[in-house]
Amino acid sequence: MDVSTDNVGAIRVLRVSGRLDHSQAKDFEAALAPHLLTCTPQGSPLVLEFSGVVYISSVGLRVLLLAAKQVKAQQGRIAIAALTPIVAEVFQVSHFNLVLTVFPDVAAAAAELYP
């Protein structure tokens, strides 16, 4: 699992790659944590770019759910973009597509989060 960061305009983009399984979830959670703290109305909206994520397990999905809850509580905005077909299917089966905002790419997510 690897996470790199860049900015697209006012949007903070985290480009995630690899497997988000039971062995990687804690590292993913730790990598996400500092960016969640700044995902506030005064800080930067956050987009998780997932085109490099080849697999996500239940515990990886849990990290996303906790992130979304935290950001909602601090009135920030977060979205996920560019799911691979396999990960998109996992979102559908787990019903995470109903609780997390998913966009086809970073541009679409940025247009929604920071119009």
Next chain:
Amino acid sequence: MKLVCWGTRGSIPVSLTAPDVRAKIVRALQGAGAIDLADPTAIEAYVDALGFDVAGTFGGHSSCLQIETGAAEHIVLDLGTGVRALGQQMLARYGPQSPQTYHVFLSHLHWDHIMGLPFFTPVYISGNRIVVHTCHPHAEFALRRQQAEPSFPVRFDQFSAQFEFHVATPGAAFEVDGTRVVAHAQRHAGDSYGWRFERAGKCLVYSTDSEHRLEDEEERAGFIAFFDQADVVVFDAMYSLADAISVKADWGHSSNIVGVELCQAARVKRLVMFHHEPAYSDRQIAQILEQTRRFEQITRDGHVLEVLSAYDGLELSL
């Protein structure tokens, strides 16, 4: 070893309504135009080709399973409303004059898992022996209270069968008529316990009313060991994963996703999804089954896990 499902619905019994049946008939007839209705074989073939959610139903009785081991004494898992029909079959098979022994394994004491007992005919037949295996010290109290006025007109003391209560310890294996049994503690309000049965090289695990904390590695390892290489795991797949860890967290149930992941890790042969959400229609349960099979396929790591959805009447040979 054979698994027979008598009740597979979670939380509360449900039944098909007239509109439900009508909708099934309408869906069936929509594709029947080309069938020769004068040909019974063609009709049968057409019905067999319909989806189970159209031509059948997953049923609505609450939790009750039976394990047929080939031994003389019977194994029953939970006493939900499905146990009534099991009792009727036992009576038809053995009659009232042939005393039988029933080993009942309780996951826990919530109503949907014990409410069938008053209608389990063998309890009213003298000579029958009912051995209740439980990890709850208060099991006898719960079953007696259920029979007490004003809840039911027949008191527990009026049962003709001989009752025995065996309070088991999780992790401590014991034997029942040649079958090795061990219990495993599970996360549920008031606690619940899974049961693992091994006999003649076959293994079945019954794990219902069990919530899984995804972040708890020790708990996960414990379940993987408990499920290890089982032929069948009957698993509480009541909710979607998103619901189970968000709006329904702490409700004491699990999901299809976690069931697949644990069974894959434990190299289980067959996962039987169980304790269906009472609000779900046959069509919804069929869709969940289809999606879960696809999930198993796309997450497969060399081990093939067969995924089924339990229904009232399902029989599965191990």
